[in-house]
Amino acid sequence: MFVKAGLKGKDRAKVYQDDIPESLGLVCASTYILLLILFIPFPFSRFLAKSTSEGLAATDFPHFQLSVYLSSVLSLLMATMLGFLDDVFDIRWRYKLPIPIIASIPLLLVYYAEQGNTNVIVPLPFRWLLGTVINLGPIYYLYMAMLSTFATNSINILAGINGAEVSQALIIALSVIANDCLYLPWTSTFRFRLPLWLLGGKAEIDVGGVWSAGMAHGSKELVERHLFSMYFMLPLVGVCSGFMYHNWYPARVFPGDTLCYVTGMAFAVVGIQAHFSKTLLLFFIPQIFNFILSCPQLFGIVPCPRHRVPRFDGQTNLLHPSTVTFEDKPPSQLATLVLRLLSAVGLTQLTTRPQDGTIIEASNLTILNVFLVRLGSMPEKRLVQTLIATQVTCNVLAFAVRYGMACLKVAAAPRSLLQTQLQASILRCRAFARQLSQQSAGHESVDSTSSAGADIGAGSSSTGTSTSRNSKTTHFGFKTVPEDEKEALVKGVFSNVAGNYDLMNDAMSMGVHRLWKDGFVSELDPGRRGALRCLDVAGGTGDIALRILDHARGNYYDRETTVEVLDINPEMLKEGRKRFKKTMYHNTPQVSFIEGNAQELELPSDTYDLYTVAFGIRNFTSIADGLKEAHRVLKPGGVFACLEFSKVTNPLLSMVYNQYSFSAIPLLGSILASDRASYQYLVESIRRFPPQEEFARMIRDAGFSTGGDFEGKGGSWTDLWGGIASIHKGVKL
Template identity: 65%
Template sequence: MVAGPAPRPLPNALLLGLIPVASWFVIRPLIDPVPQVPAIYSSIGFSLFAFLITISLEILLKVYSDPIPESQGLVVACVYILSLILFIPFAFTRSFNQLANAKPSPEGITVLEFPHHQLAVYLSSIISLLIASFLGFLDDVFDIRWRHKLPIPIIASIPLLMVYFAEHGNTNIVVPIPFRGLFGTLVNLGPLYYLYMIMLSTFSTNSINILAGINGSEASQALIIALSVIVNDLLYLPWAVWFRIPVHLLGSKADIEFGGLWGAGMSKGSQVLVERHLFSLYFMLPLVAIGIPHASFPGDTLCYLAGMAFAVVGIQAHFSKTLLLFFMPQIFNFVLSVPQLFGLVPCPRHRVPRFDPETNLLHPSKAQFLKPPSKLSTLILRIFSILGLEERLNQLLMCTQVAGSVVAFVVRYGLAGLVYDGDRR
């Protein structure tokens, strides 16, 4: 029997050392002087705690026979949602500080407007994540068919869309420059915009689930997309440094300058944009913490959770088109999978590869084709068979996802200037 690689857990000293670091980040907004963006410190702290809790999960399809729970994605989802719930008071640290520093009126009454709309958006997002996780767990338990699981994100997005409607969310889209002669600068889609958001949540939730089946693929692609969203959010945050990104080399008319505080980065003085991307960071940082590759079988629960988290930030932070750019590999895979999803091409379901402990290899399942595969399919299979091992295949998937994110940034901050004027998302 060939001995496989033993698991390499992180040193206990490192994990224990992260506990005081995470605690300091959590309480930093309560210590004078209060930072410019206090809530982001607490978000980092809770993300570190989520990382510490989820780092010790089990292994799958390896030579050592540790007991494997059926759906570790439920544990990860619980940790993620719990961190978001505990973070709620810290997300409004600025409002609490203003209340503490407010001077009472002559009548002795202090009235301070609390951002109830932001609280409603935050809570509705958590409810949508809870519903998505619950329905994903039901899918793990009952093995729901694809035609039945496609509408699941619609149910999970109902709280999200209701709050969006109650807060008079924007339903206008900016028309590209070549078509403004026909449609004008803005077009109000009305109910069609809500249909678009439903389709976005459905796609983002199922796309990660479709591009799965390889050890580490679900967590890896979710991790890379989340990191890409975080990088995009950081471009809109206030920074006390100054630097310039020469995007004119990519086709844009002007470079992007960073400097100052509220006028820094792509926000250009808009506190609304800063708050939107802070909201996105609050959801993406814990997702990165739980998505760092660890040995577990995530199941559909984690796929639904990650996809709904991306839909939440794309809709509530109003950068859905940018989000779709980060999903380019998933879009390509979805287009290839449409014939199988709708039964036009037969596809065997849930045929798990057979593990051979003597060679430490996985042997693929076999299916009988009614007709020979096309020459293109045969060529692709032969090319990818050179990879040999599952780990290399997952590495190729991660490299493809990273390349897709790089192309997305080039399109978003370079080529988009050719069809949109100003900062249009």
């Protein structure tokens, strides 16, 4: 029907150029609004009179709440109409940006008629200048109008690949629902305790009974606001989930601007009417970044082509950064300054004229092109997966900022137990840092004492070991244990988590670990060559082995490369064998599983072309011994490659990451695997692992060449996501 009406398009990122129905966002918007209209009687059912002849109990009926609901639906209807007009007439960006302001007029008028509050509580750091509360007056209405404009257009700007628009809307809607659940009431028969381990405290909040949700603290008004938000978000999740099935790669339908308009307006509605617009903006971190990055092109400083979507290469089936060219007219001084600044921080890729350095080409300023500049060309499906992973990670960080950074959180009076626990969690992280520093200082002193004795070997602080006159010790997380006991303790940890290992990795990293592993294997690609013999150490579940074999088969039709998976834990190997039974490599010589100790390999020397270890080397009793064994079993020219958690280089990210690691990960282990202690160890073991520079030195000490002066810049190691994880490489000469 849409194709017959001329609402069709072609997928620029596909080899085939079939007509694909466009503007299917109209179907989503119509279904969504119909559900909201059908739902109108239910929130107000308790106000219906007992006698059908009496109609509504007019004296008690909350006309204000009904007017808010109806004005919200009216704004969504207007957004749908304006979005569809944009699809049909292809309105230019300069006229498109203010359109959502028109759709927000019903919201703003009802807000004004009901004497909506325009006071804003000032964040703590600025109270010395602005006081505790400031009345913005008309400026607040301007802010709400701008919020609707931003929420609508920010999703529309970050588009152009299959599944991009609807996946953003779906993740943001789920985040809003998760936020609402913290405030909602529960029936008196449904009670549980909300653990604040997530925030680092020991206290718990009882949740259960009407108006008793933990974060609402007995406020009926707060509960009603978030119930209103849920009324609008739940059907939006349902509609987006259904549409995502059809819009996912390879897309069979396109959403058009209509979907962007209606989803953006839905977020503006709940942010304004439920009074959590600042929290809502935290869920738009990728969109805010993309908008700020796009401003030079949106406002004419840098030329803006009609389409800024990534460029498709039909021969390789990969997406590359799309570009804007300056061959006919050189960029202005301001444009040159902006582009060179963005290039310096890695947000755009420049091509310059060799003779005078003039910019002749630059990648377009969008977050999708940034992904391609920073991570390299990739298939369209991988690009949208990267976008989804970024959106999920940013929304997790949004919760950490909103509820975990007490020093920036707006204070309420009286202070709640939750705020007290938030501050306690920050103090707890600082205590961990002090404890770590004191332990390191203590071990340095033991090492220096040991080296003075004639009959005692020197300890190695880099591997987390120290020596005494009687026994050698090492670290098991933050605990100091005899070295000969650590192997059994580590075995116990991974025996406990083996059955839920992949589930917990997904929960802890929101699936990002899969992207890291994909990138790890891709970076090791030696190009077309003969079959390789690979050893994957601490690889019990077979994640890396499977990726190596798939990469060799998919890129080079290689069916001769073999991978031997070695792990000290039989339970992890059991999980790996179970996984490979479902693959084409089962019962083939391409993969085998070996139980063994990485520090005492019972394998011949000079045998393997590639030695990999992913998220495992930090659990070695002696990292130095493990590296020496890796060097021994590799052939000359063989490559050692390690993917491991590392030291976060950005101070703000480090603070948020530490808070998440020590609070959320053990809690997730407790909930999903019923094993808090094992996941507490996993977090602590990450903190005990040497930083990038020190680990690179240890690799060189084992006999590998690591790239020398190029460390941190593609030589010895490559940081992932600000140093949360790093890829280390070394070559046996």
